Amino acid sequence: MDSSLGHNFFSSSVEQTIDIAKEFAQSLQPNDVVIIQGGLGVGKTHFTKGLAAYFKIKQEQVQSPTYAVVHEYVGQITLYHFDLYRLKSPSELQEIGFEEYLYKEGICIIEWPELALSFVSDDWWVVDIERSNNGPESRAIHVRKKQTYVPG
Numbered sequence: 001m002d003s004s005l006g007h008n009f010f011s012s013s014v015e016q017t018i019d020i021a022k023e024f025a026q027s028l029q030p031n032d033v034v035i036i037q038g039g040l041g042v043g044k045t046h047f048t049k050g051l052a053a054y055f056k057i058k059q060e061q062v063q064s065p066t067y068a069v070v071h072e073y074v075g076q077i078t079l080y081h082f083d084l085y086r087l088k089s090p091s092e093l094q095e096i097g098f099e100e101y102l103y104k105e106g107i108c109i110i111e112w113p114e115l116a117l118s119f120v121s122d123d124w125w126v127v128d129i130e131r132s133n134n135g136p137e138s139r140a141i142h143v144r145k146k147q148t149y150v151p152g
């Protein structure tokens, strides 16, 4: 995958979204951060299930961690799955030790990342999922690697 330009995928089913996530997961390295953006119920957690499957984590373990804020899944690599939808301020992120997760060897996956963006200073992956108008299950998925701009 050419990470600098990003990559467009098209999904027409849950299964395809999971397969796309598995393909993308091949590009991931320990310590990476993946932000998943997209409206309510668009498929962010199902995409995460695909990432988990690639790392030999049972998909059933992967649930929206709305109440816990973060779930930890152990497979070939550890995934830290965040859902920040209910968070009200960045101080709540400090309370759960969010920054420490970013330095762990595992991979952080963040749904509803807005409140966390100021903490994520290194490179990160951005996955955008949108509904598209080819039917109720169709989704456009765009994946890119974002890098912090350091003025020369």
Ligand SMILES: Nc1ncnc2c1ncn2[C@@H]1O[C@H](COP(=O)(O)OP(=O)(O)OP(=O)(O)O)[C@@H](O)[C@H]1O
Residues within 6 Å of the ligand: 011, 012, 013, 014, 015, 017, 038, 039, 040, 041, 042, 043, 044, 045, 046, 047, 064, 111, 136, 137, 138, 139
């Ligand atoms: N192509 C598709 N890819 C993913 N999910 C799909 C697709 N088509 C239909 N769906 C359905 O959309 C829903 C997606 O749910 P999911 O929990 O993954 O979304 P989400 O973006 O994580 O939601 P939330 O905003 O609540 O976190 C599921 O009910 C799933 O069956």
Ligand SMILES: [Mg+2]
Residues within 6 Å of the ligand: 044, 045, 064, 083, 111
């Ligand atoms: Mg979700």
